[in-house]
Amino acid sequence: MSIVSRTTTSCVVLLIISLFVSSPVFAKRVYLDITSAEARKIVFAVPWFQNSGSSSGGAQFERRLAETLGKALAFHGIIDVLPASSLTGNTTAQWSEQGADYGITGRYSTAKDQVTMEIRLFDVAEDKMLMGKSYNGPRSETDQMLFKFTDAVLDELTGKPGLATTQIAFVTQPQGSPGREVFITDILGRKMRQVTRHQNLVVSPRFSPDGNLLAYTSYHSGNQNLYVTDLRQDKTTRALSRRKGMNLAPAWSPGGNSLIVTLSHNGNPDLYQVNRRGEIIRQLTKRAGINVSPSFSPDGRHIVFVSDRSGKPQLFLMEVASGKTQRITFEGVENAEPSWSPVENLVVYTSLRGGIYQLCTVDPFDIGSAVQITSDQTHHETPSWSPDGNQVIFAKRDGKGHKVYGIMKNGLFQRMLFSLSGSQTYPRWAIKNY
Secondary structure, eight states: OOOOOOOOTTSOEEEEEEEOTTOSSEEEEEEEOTTOTTOOOEEEEOOOOEEOSSSOOOHHHHHHHHHHHHHHHHTTSSEEEEOGGGOOOSSHHHHHHTTOSEEEEEEEEEETTEEEEEEEEEETTTTEEEEEEEEEEEGGGHHHHHHHHHHHHHHHHHSSOOSTTOEEEEEEOOTTOSSBEEEEEOTTSOSOEEOOOOSSBEEEEEEOTTSSEEEEEEOTTSSBEEEEEETTOSSOOEEEEOOSSBEEEEEEOTTSSEEEEEEOTTSSOEEEEEETTOOEEEEOOOSSSOEEEEEEOTTSSEEEEEEOTTSSOEEEEEETTTOOEEEOOOSSSOEEEEEEOSSSSOEEEEEEETTEEEEEEEOTTSTTOOEEOOOSSSOEEEEEEOTTSSEEEEEEEETTEEEEEEEETTSOOOEESOOOSSOOEEEEEEOOOO
16 A cells, blocks of 8 residues: 655665556555665654453553553664654544654553554555554563564565564673673563673674674683684584684675684684585785774675774775785774675775774775774774665773663664673674564
8 A cells, every 4th residue: 555655755665666556546655765965754643452352461560551552663763753652542543633743653562471463554645544453462572562563564565675674783791790792682672681691701703694603702711712603502502613713703605505714723813705504615814014993895795894904993894706905994003804785886985083883884996995984982893784775783882881872873763772791892783583
């Protein structure tokens, strides 16, 4: 069905033309461009859920359902949610008076530990329902049901699924543990899962493209060894490379069949391509400085990486097939930690400017196109992309530690994603299929 956006005329939109069999004319479906700096945020009304069964979850439960859905929607950076306590009713006419563009109603029923939810999305201006979904499952999975509906709403508005059902990995120190381990959580930081238990230093977690595998480096054996764990289980992990010296920072190929890693078993830290068993396919750099932090282009034909071959750490672009390499950063004292967008030719990286590590983006094929997207006076480190390529996640220095932050790729909507105890570093973002 047709959705008409109410963005300003300067907002760029993507037009998809579809023919409705029942109509003699073409209907235009207009998707919102969520990266446009000129577009205002979409306003949503999300009142408290209503009980439709004989057994109620209580006012606190009804409030929590609405608040969770509102937080998941607002997480995407293009949506403002009116406070549920300020809403005067559950009709499109009442929502319109309060400035809402869209409204959502939710009804639920409970039976023992099971919850059934019926959630509907309404276009306020058109006074019609755009979408309805039903969910049923354990009460412990209510957040996941709401996340699924959130992604469906974003798909309806933008033509692309949302990020609510994705997963975020980071490194932190568990309470009572001497080491730093990898954890995974949802977008609101509510459902935590510990992945590693080496009781030592773990760094550089990297998801496979399908989100099912996680590679990382651990120091627990006395060497920087590289490991891979299958996230669909939680009992075993396997070594990918135990070569003497560095086994560091893997970059998965877009197809997930190979990785590029830094190895120093021959003396110099160089880049090597290995298969999923850890067997070397080919060496990509040869004793031209220290070479680390590779990241693949979406088509797998190029990588961007960091090398100090020119003196200070800088970003270099390599054509994988030929090995042809060129430097692509020239501003800032040093530039490091590149991450290539999964959907376009845009690399986010850290740049040391004025004594502060700031985040910048650059088109690797357009030297001189670098844009600084942060400016606050604290360090911004280890950036990586959201699966849809619209946001960047990073570790931001917060006092003596770090917290996980997110920002839109145009530099807007910087915020802490979740507040957890301790320090969180090396954040990574991926889809979740398991």
